[in-house]
Amino acid sequence: MIRVAVFLAVTAAFAFVASWLADRPGEVVVTWLGYRADTSVGVLIGAVAALICAAILLWSMLRMVVRAPHRLARSFAHRRAERGQHAITRGLVAIGAGDMGAARRFAAEAARLVSGEPLLLLLQAQTAQLSGERDGAETAFRAMVERPDTKLLGLHGLYIEARRRNDSVAARAFAEEAAQTAPSLAWASHAALEFRSIDGDWPAALEALERNRKGGLVDKDAFQRQRAVLLTARALSLKDHDRGTARELALEAVKLAPGLVPAAALAGRLLAEAGDRRKAGRVLETAWRESPHPDIAAAFADIVPGISARDRLIRMRTLQRLAEGHAESALVVARAAFEAHEFAEARAALAPLLAVPTRRVAILMAQIEEAEQGDIGRAREWMARAVSAAHDPVWTADGVVAETWLPLSPVTGRLDAFQWRVPVADLFPRGPLLDEPAPVGPMLQPPVATVIEAQPEAKLEVKSEFKPELKSDAERDQAPVSPSAEPVALPPPPISKPAPESVPVPDAVLAHAPDDPGPGSEPAADPVPQPKRDTATILRSWFSRGAVR
Numbered sequence: 001m002i003r004v005a006v007f008l009a010v011t012a013a014f015a016f017v018a019s020w021l022a023d024r025p026g027e028v029v030v031t032w033l034g035y036r037a038d039t040s041v042g043v044l045i046g047a048v049a050a051l052i053c054a055a056i057l058l059w060s061m062l063r064m065v066v067r068a069p070h071r072l073a074r075s076f077a078h079r080r081a082e083r084g085q086h087a088i089t090r091g092l093v094a095i096g097a098g099d100m101g102a103a104r105r106f107a108a109e110a111a112r113l114v115s116g117e118p119l120l121l122l123l124q125a126q127t128a129q130l131s132g133e134r135d136g137a138e139t140a141f142r143a144m145v146e147r148p149d150t151k152l153l154g155l156h157g158l159y160i161e162a163r164r165r166n167d168s169v170a171a172r173a174f175a176e177e178a179a180q181t182a183p184s185l186a187w188a189s190h191a192a193l194e195f196r197s198i199d200g201d202w203p204a205a206l207e208a209l210e211r212n213r214k215g216g217l218v219d220k221d222a223f224q225r226q227r228a229v230l231l232t233a234r235a236l237s238l239k240d241h242d243r244g245t246a247r248e249l250a251l252e253a254v255k256l257a258p259g260l261v262p263a264a265a266l267a268g269r270l271l272a273e274a275g276d277r278r279k280a281g282r283v284l285e286t287a288w289r290e291s292p293h294p295d296i297a298a299a300f301a302d303i304v305p306g307i308s309a310r311d312r313l314i315r316m317r318t319l320q321r322l323a324e325g326h327a328e329s330a331l332v333v334a335r336a337a338f339e340a341h342e343f344a345e346a347r348a349a350l351a352p353l354l355a356v357p358t359r360r361v362a363i364l365m366a367q368i369e370e371a372e373q374g375d376i377g378r379a380r381e382w383m384a385r386a387v388s389a390a391h392d393p394v395w396t397a398d399g400v401v402a403e404t405w406l407p408l409s410p411v412t413g414r415l416d417a418f419q420w421r422v423p424v425a426d427l428f429p430r431g432p433l434l435d436e437p438a439p440v441g442p443m444l445q446p447p448v449a450t451v452i453e454a455q456p457e458a459k460l461e462v463k464s465e466f467k468p469e470l471k472s473d474a475e476r477d478q479a480p481v482s483p484s485a486e487p488v489a490l491p492p493p494p495i496s497k498p499a500p501e502s503v504p505v506p507d508a509v510l511a512h513a514p515d516d517p518g519p520g521s522e523p524a525a526d527p528v529p530q531p532k533r534d535t536a537t538i539l540r541s542w543f544s545r546g547a548v549r
Contacts, residue, residue: 018042084114091123095130103127118150125157137161152182159191168195179208184215198413202234228257229416233407235266243270254283259290261420262405268299277303288319292328293420301336309340320349327353334364343372362386393420 026041091106107127110120121144128136138161144154155178162171172195178188189212196205209230213223235249250267253260264287271280284300287293297319301312316336320329330349337346346368353361366382369375395402397409397417409417 021045080113084110084117084120087113088117088119088123091127092119095123095126098130100127100130103130118144118147121147121150122153134161134165152178152185155181156187159187168198171195179211183211184217186217189215189217194413194415197230197233197408197415200233200237202230202237206230206234224256225260226415228253228260228263229407231256232260232263232266236262239266239270243273246270247274251283254287258286261287261291261293261295265293265295265299268296268303272299272303285319285322289322291420292319292323292326294328294332297328297332309336310342312336313340313342313345331360331364338364338368338371341371343368357385357389358392359386359389360392362389391422393422395420396423 021042024041028039028041028044030037030039087106087110091103091110094100094102094106103123104127107120107123110117110123114120121140125137125140125144128134128140138158141154141157141161144150144157147154155174159171159174159178162168162174171191175188175191175195178185179192183189189208193205193208193212196208206227209218209223209226212218218226231249231253235246235253238249239246247267247270250263250270253263254267257263264283268280268284268287271277271283280303281300284296284303288296288300297316300319301307301315303315304311307315313333313336316332320333323329330353334346334349337343337349346364350361350365350368354365357365362382362385366379366386369382370379395405395418397406397419398411398414400410401423402410402418406418408415
């Protein structure tokens with residue numbers, strides 16, 4: 001609409017000018033080289049306009065003739081570039097489809113058409129990777145590093161290749177260079193933090209974490225948690241020769257993450273050693289509310305060294321009130337009550353946990369039965385249940401169980417990987433024997449490992465579903481006891497494949513607890529009289545037969 005209005009306005013203006021000149025024709029006389037021309041003003045203006053148009057047309061034709069070769073060359077180059085881009089696109093699609101032959105063909109065509117294209121280097125590198133030619137891939141990535149526009153892409157490719165050949169030194173160098181070139185590059189910054197943490201260079205790791213925060217690569221909550229973990233790791237490395245610095249670092253970690261168990265336990269112990277018992281108690285109580293843990297309970301009990309067992313029980317009752325209903329509260333009170341010979345209180349504390357007892361609960365109940373009543377039979381039943389009982393929480397990360405907390409996963413190097421939880425049971429289908437996984441694919445086959453339990457009472461390893469036959473209390477009491485009687489041989493456990501002794505345990509291979517009738521059920525009668533033996537004798541007998549390791 002606007003264009004129509006403008007056209008009408010211009011047409012009206014020309015018409016007005018033409019009409020005005022027609023009413024006022026005037027006279028123009030031109031004398032040149034003996035010639036005389038008489039005309040009007042309007043005709044003169046028309047002649048000048050015609051000459052101008054002719055000049056413009058002539059100049060355009062001359063310019064087109066002069067520039068024709070350049071335009072033809074540019075047109076050919078444009079078509080060549082289009083063909084090269086098309087070849088690169090089809091080559092990348094062939095790589096995604098896994099067609100190595102097509103990828104090579106299109107890479108060669110693109111190299112012939114557009115030899116200086118940055119994406120051609122990427123196509124060549126990925127074609128070499130698809131073909132298994134690692135040297136060719138590295139050559140292409142190094143060529144990318146030489147170009148400013150593809151430097152980061154080349155560093156990333158070289159980093160991946162270094163990780164594939166397990167060259168951590170080269171991988172770290174590439175990651176550090178990429179992080180310095182582009183601080184906001186996520187993979188480089190996280191890799192630099194990971195390598196510094198693996199090397200145990202905690203100050204440098206803290207610096208890398210701070211750089212990630214400034215670059216917006218980590219949110220506030222994750223930053224505080226990771227910083228607390230790094231501070232705790234540094235404090236643990238300094239606690240033997242610089243306890244003052246370790247104490248300050250642990251306190252800063254506790255402020256950032258009050259529920260971080262190793263930080264709270266270390267801070268509580270170091271504060272207690274420094275004489276600040278009140279602050280140590282506050283730190284440990286706050287951590288207990290967040291995450292009840294045996295290490296926190298042990299540190300809280302040791303705030304005042306040399307106290308009696310009854311005083312320790314009083315301190316454990318304080319923790320129990322801070323986390324009512326938590327299983328760890330019941331366990332610490334029961335343990336303290338057992339050590340103080342308050343067996344009734346110990347039984348009452350464990351009562352809610354007896355429906356599905358864990359190993360720690362079963363072992364503690366066996367100790368209570370033997371210490372309170374000298375009932376070796378009941379103690380033996382509880383120890384038998386401990387062999388196949390449910391697992392207690394442990395420090396676990398990426399399928400590895402550790403006796404103590406670690407800041408990094410030993411498998412992946414991931415920061416803050418260890419969690420206090422019950423290992424995952426029955427993640428893989430089991431075979432007819434407990435230690436024999438059912439057939440699975442090659443990528444799903446779990447590694448064989450040994451169970452390592454970080455428990456103060458005992459260290460047990462599940463080797464089979466064997467549960468010894470036990471006779472009833474009445475038959476045991478009526479049976480004669482001979483001082484010289486040899487220990488009765490227990491039925492041998494089912495044959496199972498032994499596991500290596502030095503491999504950490506993955507969560508996936510831990511066995512589930514079989515059906516457990518409990519000490520209240522009626523066991524099968526044993527036709528052979530059983531001598532009275534203490535718990536140590538029973539455990540030694542089981543160790544010799546492979547039931548417990």
